[in-house]
Amino acid sequence: MISIADNLQNVRQLIKNAAISAGRDENSVQLLAVSKTHPATAIRAAIDAGQRRFGENYLQEALDKILTLRDITNIEWHFIGPIQSNKTRPIAENFHWVHTLDREKTAHRLDAQRPSTLAPLNVCIQINIDNEPTKSGIMPTDLAPLAAAITKMPNLQLRGLMAIPKAQASDAEMAASFTKMQRLFEKLKTQHPSVDTLSMGMSADLNEAIAAGSTMVRIGTAIFGARADAKKD
Numbered sequence: 001m002i003s004i005a006d007n008l009q010n011v012r013q014l015i016k017n018a019a020i021s022a023g024r025d026e027n028s029v030q031l032l033a034v035s036k037t038h039p040a041t042a043i044r045a046a047i048d049a050g051q052r053r054f055g056e057n058y059l060q061e062a063l064d065k066i067l068t069l070r071d072i073t074n075i076e077w078h079f080i081g082p083i084q085s086n087k088t089r090p091i092a093e094n095f096h097w098v099h100t101l102d103r104e105k106t107a108h109r110l111d112a113q114r115p116s117t118l119a120p121l122n123v124c125i126q127i128n129i130d131n132e133p134t135k136s137g138i139m140p141t142d143l144a145p146l147a148a149a150i151t152k153m154p155n156l157q158l159r160g161l162m163a164i165p166k167a168q169a170s171d172a173e174m175a176a177s178f179t180k181m182q183r184l185f186e187k188l189k190t191q192h193p194s195v196d197t198l199s200m201g202m203s204a205d206l207n208e209a210i211a212a213g214s215t216m217v218r219i220g221t222a223i224f225g226a227r228a229d230a231k232k233d
C-alpha cells in the first residue's frame with residue numbers, strides 16, 4: 001500500500017535538500033503535485049497531508065475532479081497540458097494557473113474568457129528549450145513579444161516560464177538547457193515585475209532544475225504512484 005502522505009513528505013524533503021545543496025532558501029521551491037489520471041480520492045489524501053497545488057493535463061478529466069472537489073475552497077488548480085484553442089473557456093473559468101501558454105491568440109482568448117469576478121489567470125509561457133519539432137512551446141527568440149502582449153491583457157498575470165527538457169538528454173545537455181531557461185527567466189524578471197515563477201523539474205531531474213533556479217517543480221509519480229497509460233481528452 002503506498003501512502004500519499006509518506007510520499008509527499010519524501011518529495012518535500014528531496015526538494016529541501018536540493019535547495020540547500022544549491023545554496024538556496026529551503027522554502028524557495030514550490031511543489032506542484034501532478035495528479036493527472038489519478039482519482040479525486042487521491043487528491044483528497046494529498047490535501048489531508050497539506051498539499052494545496054495540483055497540476056492536470058487533460059481538460060475533461062480535470063473538470064470532473066474540480067467539480068468533485070468543489071467543497072475544498074483553497075485548492076489551486078494548474079493546467080499543464082497542451083491547450084486546444086477551442087477549449088480555452090473552461091480553462092479560463094476553472095483554473096488558477098496555466099503553464100503551457102505558447103500562442104498570442106490563445107492568450108487573447110483566455111483573457112477574454114476569464115470571468116471578471118475571478119482574479120487574473122496566472123500564466124507561464126512554455127519554452128521549447130531543446131528546439132524539438134513535435135513539442136509545444138515557443139522559441140526563446142519569440143519570448144519578448146509574447147510576454148509584452150500578455151502584460152497588456154487585464155485578465156492575465158504573467159508569472160514566468162515553463163519548460164520540459166527533451167527526454168533523451170545527456171547530463172550535460174540537460175544542464176545546458178536548464179541554464180538557458182535560467183538566463184531567460186532572469187532577463188524576463190528584469191523586464192516584467194510580475195514574473196516570479198520558473199516551472200521546471202520533474203522527478204528525474206529535480207536536483208538539476210533546482211540548481212538552475214527552478215521555483216516550482218512538477219511531480220506526479222513520486223507522489224501518487226505509477227500511472228496507467230495516459231488518456232486523451
Ligand SMILES: *Cc1c(COP(=O)(O)O)cnc(C)c1O
Pocket residue numbers: 034036057080081164202203218219220221222
Ligand atoms: C506528467 C507531467 C509531470 C509529472 O511527471 P511524473 O513523471 O509523473 O513526475 C510534470 N510535468 C508535466 C508537464 C507533465 O505532463
